[in-house]
Structures are given as structure tokens and as C-alpha cells.
Amino acid sequence: MRIRRGVCYLLENETSETAYRLFLRLLPEQEAGFCLSRMHPEKVRTRFGSANVRIGWLAEVPGEDHFSANAMASVAKAIQQFIQEHGSSGIVLIDGLEYVILHNGFQPTLLAFVEHLNEFTMGTQAIVLIAFRPQTLDPRELALLERNLQVLEGADVKSQLDVEELGEILGVDAPAEGTSTEKIEATKVLSPLPDMGGLQVERVRCPKCGTENDAEVAFCVYCGSLLPDRAGTPTAPTAPPAPRTSPALKPNPPVARAFPERRPDFVGLIGVAFFLLIVGIVFTLNTNLLNDLRFWSDLIVANGLFVRPPDGIIASGIIFFGLLGLSNFLTSGLRWTLDRSRFGALARVLAGVGFLSLAFLTWRYSLRAVSGSLVISVWTAILGTFLVIYIAVGLYWVRARRPAPTGARVPTSRP
Numbered sequence: 001m002r003i004r005r006g007v008c009y010l011l012e013n014e015t016s017e018t019a020y021r022l023f024l025r026l027l028p029e030q031e032a033g034f035c036l037s038r039m040h041p042e043k044v045r046t047r048f049g050s051a052n053v054r055i056g057w058l059a060e061v062p063g064e065d066h067f068s069a070n071a072m073a074s075v076a077k078a079i080q081q082f083i084q085e086h087g088s089s090g091i092v093l094i095d096g097l098e099y100v101i102l103h104n105g106f107q108p109t110l111l112a113f114v115e116h117l118n119e120f121t122m123g124t125q126a127i128v129l130i131a132f133r134p135q136t137l138d139p140r141e142l143a144l145l146e147r148n149l150q151v152l153e154g155a156d157v158k159s160q161l162d163v164e165e166l167g168e169i170l171g172v173d174a175p176a177e178g179t180s181t182e183k184i185e186a187t188k189v190l191s192p193l194p195d196m197g198g199l200q201v202e203r204v205r206c207p208k209c210g211t212e213n214d215a216e217v218a219f220c221v222y223c224g225s226l227l228p229d230r231a232g233t234p235t236a237p238t239a240p241p242a243p244r245t246s247p248a249l250k251p252n253p254p255v256a257r258a259f260p261e262r263r264p265d266f267v268g269l270i271g272v273a274f275f276l277l278i279v280g281i282v283f284t285l286n287t288n289l290l291n292d293l294r295f296w297s298d299l300i301v302a303n304g305l306f307v308r309p310p311d312g313i314i315a316s317g318i319i320f321f322g323l324l325g326l327s328n329f330l331t332s333g334l335r336w337t338l339d340r341s342r343f344g345a346l347a348r349v350l351a352g353v354g355f356l357s358l359a360f361l362t363w364r365y366s367l368r369a370v371s372g373s374l375v376i377s378v379w380t381a382i383l384g385t386f387l388v389i390y391i392a393v394g395l396y397w398v399r400a401r402r403p404a405p406t407g408a409r410v411p412t413s414r415p
Helices: 016-029 042-049 072-085 097-104 106-122 139-146 155-168 183-185 266-285 289-303 309-338 342-366 373-403
Strands: 007-012 035-036 055-057 093-094 127-132 150-153 203-205 213-214
Touching: 007 016, 007 106, 007 155, 016 035, 016 042, 016 055, 016 093, 016 127, 016 155, 035 042, 035 072, 042 055, 042 072, 055 072, 072 093, 097 106, 097 127, 097 373, 106 127, 266 309, 289 309, 309 342, 342 373
Parallel strands: 007 127, 007 150, 035 055, 035 093, 093 127
Antiparallel strands: 203 213
């Protein structure tokens, strides 16, 4: 395995420990490094000691070199500036993209960020290492992520690092008499090469859509279908491929990847519990509610739809809508605290205000201060206004998440 300049590597492993070891291994030859991690900068600094490494923290806490998961454009901008400041060289380690997926999902934020970073790295002498846990994504999304990156298997990289470190301890790397330094240096499997090209990989054509894919991926990057060699479909006989220089870049056997488990929506269940509790309270306060509803239905059958309901139903409606509005405020806070869902929290805040306004209009209707048609008209206008507010705020948030184009001015904090 050769680590080449101008290439973006995806190091797949259960933990990021191997990625940090590889980063430290390559750092002396790159002179400067940039590490973006989910760990606190002080803990990361203890790994690197006095090495010339710039450390960025992927977190929502404001501060210098702190990057929000909702502002990945600023992360890309910082990496580009770092590489340009060091003469289009250096080494970059990115650890914690699972946190970005948790906040924004896989598409378009994370995929666009990785594609943009890969395109920029191709024109430089830098090395980019992305530590990633493949179980985070389903097979189709993982195939999209791997399609333009050089994939390194963490177990193979770890074994080669162990061999090199053991060789250094035993003095294998010390040049013997009559042995040139160049020959000894050539034995280091992780030494970066000065060229910018990537390894030549075999291509596999998808039988469903005809798209050519790398041999390392199991699913088509366009349609997501299982590729022929992975599905066991016989293919046309071809010449045997040349032996690879490293087991870390050879095609992986098909592995059944488990889809991420979908956890229960506890906030939604709490909302249902609040609703049932409110219904119970209303029926407890008005034990004659069923008789009032039956009497009102008889009036509707006899006199038409627009008949004033009995006072008991109106009073129960005021209590019901008021409590329902308050419960929406509670579930809004829970939605933000537990799920960090801005859209869900905003929807429940607007729903809470809407139900409270309906309770107020119903109270005015009980005093005969307004008519029933006016109540319906005003509340319909309120619903329309809240819908416009929700759409406008949602579009603003979605637009703020998209990475800015190269050269554009990037905000340093989340909206």
C-alpha cells in the first residue's frame, strides 16, 4: 500500500485509532497537519504532543477553530486555506463525520462536502484521511461515499503499521553496510509518493443501468443495484488482473451490512399521551358531554349544519383547545431537547399558538361577542399565516445548510 499525495482516503474501521496512528506516521514528511475531530481539542493535543498540528473541534460550542455541523462550508473553507498556506501540501485528518450525519443526514450536506474536498485535493500535494465507521450508512449510501475516494481497510492498515513500528524497534530500518538508504526507504509501505495520481482500479459495469463502477464497491453508485461480481452472476472471462501491491486496497468480499436501527419516536408517544390525558380531563370536567354531543347532532339534523352548539360543548372546547395548545409547547421543548429537531420544534410551537388562539376565539364565541363564521374565518387566516412562516423559516434553514461555492463568503456561525 502506498499513500499518495493529492488523494483523499476513506479509512473504514470501527474506531478512529488507526487513522490517528497513520496520521502521526505521515506527519513528519508533511511538516504540518490539520486534525478535525469530535474529541475535545485538549484530549487530541495529548495524542500529538509538540507536533505541528492544527486542531479543529466539530461541535456547536462557539470558539476559535470550532466548527458547527450545520456549517460544513466553513469546514471546507478552513481545510482549503490550511492546504494553500502550506504550499498546497500538508496532511488533514477528519474524524467525526457521523456527527454531521446525525445533524444533517447523508445527502446533500455530507456527500457534497466530501465530493468538494476530494476535487480540491486532486489538484494539490496534500493528503486527506477521513476516518469513518461504515456501519453508519446503509449499503447504497456507503457506495455513493466510496465511489470517488480511495478506500483503506482499517484492519490492514493497522497490521502494516504494527509491522513498521516493530521493525523500527528491532532496528530493521537501520541501513546495513553496503545497503543504500533508498533501498531501505523503499521498504516502508506507508511512505507517501510525490506523484499526485491515484491507483488504477478495475471497473465493473452495472447490468441494470450500464454505469461503470469501481471494483471495490458492492452496489452501483447510480441505481444502487448489486453488481454482478458481488451477486455471484457469471461474467465474461477476462485476463487475470495484475497482483496488487497491498491487501488494504484489494476488493472486499461481500459483507452484509446491517441497516441502522430506527429508534422509537418517544416525543411523539409523549404527545399521544398528552392528548389522551386532555381528553380524559375534558370528559371528567363535563360528565354530560356525550349527552350534549347527542343533542347537538339532533339539532344539526333538524336545522342544518350551522347550529350553535350547547354551552357545555363550547366550554369543553375551550378547555380542550387550551390544554392542547399548552401540550404542544411542552412537546416542542422535548423535541428540541431530545431530538435537536428545529423543524419539529417550530411546528409544535406554531401548533400551540394556533390552538391557544382557537381557544380564545371559542371563549369569545361563548360570550356571544363574535359569530361562528367569524371564528372560522379568523382561525383559517391564522393557520395560513403560520403555514407561510413555517415554509419561509424552513427554506432559510435548508439554504443555510448548503455548502457555499468556492470563493464565496462563508458565515462562521450557524444561523
